[in-house]
Amino acid sequence: MGFRAVYPTATKFKYIIQTIAKVMDEVPFIATQDGIDVRTLTPDKTTMIILRLPMAAFEEYELNEDKKTFIVPADELNRIAKRGTRNDLVELKLDEERRRLEVNFIDKKTGVVRSFYVPLREGVVEEFSEPQVELTVTARMMADDFKNIINDAKIVSDEVEFSSYEDRIEVYA
Structure with a gap:
């Protein structure tokens, strides 16, 4: 197994994926020893998504190389993410042999596992650097x-x- 991660709450994972799927056709994952990054531009290049999930955000995180990149269709991952409940952990496992991402929902109370598979898309993950923007306003609200x-x-x-x-x-x- 080249990559495996367990995220503690399926509902938060669902919200993350729903947000990305609203503007993107595919999700390019970059897994490193520090965690998972998703950095991509919308097709019209007007919006950049930068998502960083540090290794500490996961209950378990395994990567047996420095970096692993893969692309999954956003709509399919979104349909699967919607199946997660508040009682579920989300386990992501990369199956390179079968060219798919295995998404398991594990019920914290009963241990029941529901497995789904998302085919990997062909292509190279483009790595964008974050734009260096000086923000002049900072605001906080609920x-x-x-x-x-x-x-x-x-x-x-x-x-x-x-x-x-x-x-x-x-x-x-």
Whole structure:
């Protein structure tokens, strides 16, 4: 086995994959001794996704080489990720011989294992460096407030503009 990782909560894994699948056709994974990275551009090159899951985020993490890269179809991985429940761990195992990613949901209470397989896509994982951008605004808000803002904006628009001022942030849709 060249790569194996166990993520502690299937619901969080599901949200991560759903977010990526909304804008990407495929998910290019880069597994290193430090953890898993997903760095990719949307097909129109307007949005860059940078996801870093450090090794400490996993309950178990095995990689018997310095780096392993593989690509899976986002829609198929998303359909499988939706099957995970709050009681499940997610185990990812790379099966290079059969050219597939094995996704196992393991019920923490009963030990029942449900297995799914995602075929690997052909291709080379492009490794992008993160853009060096100087951010001039830092803001914090509760996740629920942010979700409400986005859900309200969806009613009237597909785009949202954030404007910052000294004492507030305004959102326009």
